[in-house]
Amino acid sequence: MPSQTASQELAVESKDMAELLVVCLTGLGWRPVTVNDRMRQLIATQVKSERPFSYEFFATLSWKPNGSGCTLSLEVREERNRWTITHCKAKCDEIMQRIAQSADVLIEANAEQPTPSRYGTAKWATHEDIVQAGYWNNVEDSRRLVVSPGEDDNYVTLTPEDTAMHALVCGPTGSGKTTSIFIPNLIERLDSSAIVTEATAGNEPPDLYAKTSGYRQGAGRQRIYYFNPDDLASDCINPVDAVKSYSDAQNLAKLIVENTTSKNNYGDDVWPKAETNLLTMFIAHAAALGKDLGYIRSLLREGPDDLVTQMQKSPVEEVRGEYGGFHKTSREGFRYGVFASLMQRLALWVNPRVVALTSKTTIDLNSLAKEKFTFYLAVPARKSHLKPVAALIFNYVLQYAEEQHFEHPLFLSLDEFTNFGLIPGIADRLGIIRHKKIGVMLGIQDAMQLERVYGREEATIMFGQLGCRIFFRPRTIDVAERISKMAGQTTIYERKVSSTGQIQEKESGRPLIDPSEVMSLPDSKMLVFTPKTSPMLMERFTWRDYDMAMKVPGVTKPQVVIDDRLVKDCKDLNEVQSWQVKGEKKRREEMKESPISDETLKEEIKNQVADTLEETAPTYTEPEPDPEYEEEEIQESEKEPEQDYTDI
Template identity: 25%
Template sequence: MTYLVVIVAAIVAAVMVKQYPVAAIVAGAAIVAGYRQRDKAFLPLVFAVLFGLAGYYLFNAYVSVIGLFGKSMAQEQLKLTDVLTFSKAPLSALWVRYGLLIGAFIGLLLSSLALSSSKHDSRHVHGLPVARNAAKGTRRWAGDADLAHVAEFGPPKEGRFGGGTLIGRLNGRIVRLYPDKCKPPLPQHAAVVAGTGAGKTFSFVIPNMVCAAMEGESIVVTDPKGELTCILGPWLQSRGYKVYVFNLAHPQWSSFWNPVLEARDDEEITAFATAIVQNAAKDKSGYFVMKEIQLLKALIYLLKADFPPEQAHLRSALSLLSWPIEILNERFTKAYQTGKLPVEGWEEWRGAVSENYQNAVSGLTAKLGVVRAASIARLLSKHEIDLSALGREKAALFCILPIGSGHLKPVLATFYYFFFRRLYALAAENGGRLPNPVRFLLDEFTNVGQIPGFVEVISTARSLGIRIQFVLQGLKQLQDVYGAAEAEAILSNCPIQVFLGGDDATTTKYFSQRLGEAAVYAVSERQDVSLPWNRYTKDRRITESVTKRPLMMPEELAGMDPLHGVALVRWALPIYFKKVGWTELKQAKEIQALAAKSLAEIFPARDEEPIELPKPPVEIEENGLDIDMEAAEELF
């Protein structure tokens, strides 16, 4: 809109400079203001009109006051030529004419003051003017023109390029990033860092759920408090979305999902067992951890092969660990001999009991403690969620986590591992791309745990139609979960990196280095103090020079305005933006009108049915069976 104002003003100035010089001056002021800072182009025009009207009404008031004292002044009808030229004119026209000129001057002055007070834009870094000096570097903040190849402007809307990744507002306009507009296209994966109170849900997660919905993408979102489900669930349903809820905080309002039945082959069983054990262990690669993984793999194979589906779940694996070794071995042997248990399961079992079996049982029992809780055990005991469904049709899955959900990392890492596996398989069936694109918005990403193969997923997902956008409180969290090397690989596959606020030292140092340095004009003051009395003189030299200055130092990022943020976009200049809350979007009224007051409105509570566990062939407690574990191990 403001571009149009500048263009119209330029045309007016060119056409009317001879015939209507006053109009040309006002238009010229708008052009100057718009050239220096685009969204200030309207100021000279608005103030010119306001002061012109003020001149007209003040003159009328002046005439009325004079008339009260017995004098009269002739008034003539205002003519355009009298107002917009410098020819002789009636007094009323002069008041309007000078009002226009004064207003245009004041508007231009205000736009200049706004420019000089600006801290960060395409022409300023911390209020210092950017120097066009290639020798000192060309880094600076991005303006609109610098982002045209990787972004769209304006609020989310229906249609092509109507979504994207909404980061905030630049020069008064909403910016939605589209790295896949580049040639070659880049993935729209995003890493977002937002410390406590930085507004990650309000200004990033919900706005980008709206963006995803505008493009008809399926949505998988981590919902730490369950509020997103209530706010956006009904609105998405009204737009034709199927809504699924995987609720680890309140399992009575959740669909069931059984990872044991989800696992299909040796590769998936291995990844499943590894995710469960490693995400519950401090030492992720020690000998005893490997033994625990081997034992869990064997139990999963046995549950799938030799137990009814209602007993084939993780809580049953915990129950089997309490069985005496000879009874469990008899069950494995019989299942293998009858052809139920595949050779891989038999080999895992034989390896698990070869030595240190008791240590493996003790360690694995502790790590499976998360499924001892009846609510979680019940949630993982049946199979209702088809993970590939989100790649076939418009759907949204809300994964609701309890506060302090670190103990659920084994379950969550497994869940997302299988999610990506099912989407990859579906894409392979459909020529290498999902029938319906899927966007993952993973808040509290490190609480998900270490997802097996995540580096490979994020490096190849773009071509399949998968967008992964995760939110952290600090980059140190990512390093703690994945290790420094894999954390770096994950970040390198995120062309969009956003800092919404926080004071984590690792994060602020990283973004400060990535933002780089700009060449700016800096004013310095010098005084010759070689002689003592020179200190008391006013003879100072003020000089202006070009110097390099970081766009943001780590401590400046830590103390940044909470309403602002910075973004790095590959193949573009960095962005300093103002945050946009989701309530500012045009879809907000409809979302708020449809929002549910409780989860029960979206997913009715289920009856708490007891889960079925395997029963050992003998009643251990009744018979007082005492097993010598060392002697039992010698049998094998």
């Protein structure tokens, strides 16, 4: 049978070809017999009569993708006559001409068609979106947050402005947060100083410190500082050195009390307030004398009555007045209770290791603002009773970062952030350092972990402060659902051609990525939400990318020496004093509890201190509030008098 073939290139996507061909052929009087999108083929027929002849034409059209368009092949044959080759050629030319003209119309229509939005407009960011946002760059500018590997010398990095809006790095233990985000930023951003936090799993060296400190010191010419309350090979920091006013003392006291109060403590808050007020007095007194928290713990051992004379001679006016008021207006049992509870809160400072590491400051803080430095803070995750010490030191360093102007860029790499306890006002402080162009990478396991430490309201405010959010594959459906909702809904618009040539339309909605897809993310991928682009499904760094840099040995610090005198002094601090026994007896009388022997009371008091050193958050039995003291106590807690201790 006679036939004619032809082909041509079209700038039409494969998904639109079937519709284009159906419209063109029906417009020319052809009847589609079968349309197969999967096989990319369409067959149509046309029967025509011209007396005394009749013709039956068949057109077979097939296409295959070619770049951004398609290559179309056409065969036209006539089945009833053997002499109709000219007719086949005319039909072939007619079809190809109509398709070429209609293709231009279709391309224009696609360009003008609005994006379907009935159910949502969420979409994945394209490479063009990343480039337009200014995120496709090299890593020469150390102010840029390194997010993902790119091609050649270009990485996906946030602009300095977006980096300063802070980043959340969220993923369960072992998901790759450290390898994919924290290590690349510490290795690449050598012209920026850094404050680094991390948690250790056991007695092994902190991971980030061991793998990056040597490289940053050598290649980055940075000064390296390190503090770990469980490692004597640390620099020493005395948090009382940061106290310059009475309100500073009050903030430090609040920090200690909040990080040594159980989350399940629903008792009367007059006790924590009274303890905060008393600790504020002792901190202000110690700051004026150049002392430390170990000194305060030794003062408490003397008891409320024996300290009256000493506190009346304090160089700080507020201390003299506040302590006198506390001693005169409170009942004896209440005073003993406050002292006993405060001694328990400071029980860590009977540990020679903690006392030695916090008794002085061996870092020249005045030089930090002028040099490039990296300050590593580590805390053992399984020794959670050390969290109050870690919180104090982190707060000390953060306060310094807030107050200083640094000659070199600075960023905060806060991996396993919640292991450092509760940092008061952290949401507001993130806003302060953002204005100083100091970016923060906040590493947590999930949102619920942050809510457990800070509460839902504070955690929600913190999330609002974070411009970039990076998620690794979660292990629970709750977290996956949160991430899915964050990505948003998209509208799916489908326009298909049936096997008989009918054009069908369908519009529906679905999550851009549903929870099951979030939970099955490949190990090589992570989800990234940025201030300027749609969500991004990105490749992530692996340990192989920085293997050579991580092999540089970490910086080794000299061991802090603990002498026999300190060991003996700390041992003496553990001894139960007569006033403690007397005070506990008084409390039991007021509570109408059964009397017990002095020896039994001593054992109970010793056990309370021992329990404190083992529990996640120390808890203790509070005495009943003193109604005579409660009103005055609350009024006193609201006072924040200022006094500069610089010249004392």
